[in-house]
Amino acid sequence: MRPALLAFAVAGLVAAAAPAAAQGLRPEVGKPLQQASDLLKSGRAKEALAKVREAENASGITPAERQTIDAMKAAAAQRAGDHATAVQALEALAGRASGAQLGQYAEQLGAAYAQMRNNAKAGEWLAKAIAAGNNSASVRQLQQYLQAASGDYAAIAREAAATVQAAEQAGRRPEEGELLRLADAQQRTGNTNGYVHTLEKLLFNYPKKDYWNAYLGRLPRKPGFSQRYDIDVMRLRLATGTLTKTDEYMELAQLALQAGLPAEARRIIDQGYKAGLLGTGPEAARHQRLRELALKQEAEARASLPAQAAEAAGEKEGDQLVKIGYAYVSIGEVDKGLQLIQEGIAKGQLKRPDEARLRLGMAQLQSGKNRAQALATLRSVKGSDGTTDIARLWALVPNGG
DSSP: OHHHHHHHHHHHHHSOOTTTTTTTTHHHHHHHHHHHHEEEHHHHHHHHHHHHHHTTTTSOOOOOHHHHHHHHHHHHHHTTTHHHHHHHHHHHHHOOOOOHHHHHHHHHHHHHHTTTTOHHHHHHHHHHHTTTOOOHHHHHHHHHHHHHHTTHHHHHHHEEEEHHHHHHTOOOOOOOOHHHHHHHHHHHHHHHHHHHHHHHHHHSSSOOHHHHHHHHGGGGGSOOOGGGGHHHHHHHHHTTTOOOOOHHHHHHHHHHHHOOOOOHHHHHHHHHHHHTTTSSTHHHHHHHHHHHHHHHHHHHHHHHHHHHHHHHHHHSSSHHHHHHHHHHHHHHHHHHHHHHHHHHHHHHOOOOOHHHHHHHHHHHHHHOOOOOHHHHHHHTTTTTHHHHHHHHHHHHSSOOO
């Protein structure tokens, strides 16, 4: 049994040892038990156990004396590493106990048997502890250890899923450790859909960089996810600090150029330079050429956007207005861009209405004026092609990235 799991067992056994002041005990029993208590406090467990045996050898042991002897014996034997003696004493104590006290002894027996690598008996006593009302964190921890040792990951998944569900139904955030345990068990049992669902819970409850990285790495492989939104996955990587490779910065910049957003491409390249991932190494000249192309196209876009917006305003469909509006957002004219996107949505007859609402929500986040409104817009996205996933994730990014 791992040392981390031993701490609570030892602590419980020491607590179970009755005060050795030996009040109400005969001197021939009380004195050696008091000495055993003092020795145990000073870390001399084997000597303490010898004193317990001295007390045990007294004639005519009363029930009260037996209770104190067994409690001290269990504590001293546990500290001395004599697990067989500890188990013998604890089983005697458990046999005379009921209710909450039985639950505590049963937990200690579960821990002692686990130390002896008798996992079957450990499991039996933990079941008795729970039946007696002991549902402590240490009992759950020991159960988890035994399940992992048994390799029964299906059982681990069932138990962890039930714990997570109970927390959610009670309006509580599931514990991160339980979600991690569930995700691990689902991976080990080949439950890919379950694993991705749990990974999503981890991300939305504990939005750490590791969970962003894992979730975004899988998102493009989600059934029905359109390759059209690969650029959005990479934007989220950039916003969450999980875009970490030179070729990723280059790819995202190129995707932005292809989308007609050279100002965004230039900013991505600048961030790559700042991170020390672009402008160095054998590809430095290529990086510079891409930056110059982005700067050239940005200047051209700034000059041509007004004419493009006027032309889009005359079209029956609103798609082009949405596109031009987001281009304005990308060059920093967020208010102008928001107006055009909203006009495009108002026109209707959109080929991709959910994408339009996604761009509106992203633009509202970038404006920084009304985050609540931006979140409401993002929540309205209901597409099955990846737009809903992207919208939900942007709502999770602090300050909209």
